[in-house]
Amino acid sequence: MTNETIQVQGMSCDHCVKAVEGAVGGLDGVDTVNVHLQEGNVDVSFDNEKVKMDEITEAIEDQGYDVV
């Protein structure tokens, strides 16, 4: 399992947390996803054989946020 912390701009409220956690958590191969609103980052644990980082960042960007 691979663990990454992704810096994300624009997440401002609990709705944003749910949007990002839902989008990333819905990807096949993602084990856990935790959004830290105050830190402005997202911890993701995933199987690198099943899902790549660019798919994860794309899922976040598709929700309207900027991956730094």
Next chain:
Amino acid sequence: MTNETIQVQGMSCDHCVKAVEGAVGGLDGVDTVNVHLQEGNVDVSFDNEKVKMDEITEAIEDQGYDVV
């Protein structure tokens, strides 16, 4: 039709706009509702015979925001 501008704290993103507009707009007697994110307020047009201001403010507070 009665028009009121309600000051609301905590609305930070488009999800918040949708949450407030959905909750207030779903009340029977509310004609129009417009959230102004930057100004931090909500314009509501409603039939005072069908819905009261305290029901409107309660709908906003139920979404997790503070009416000032």
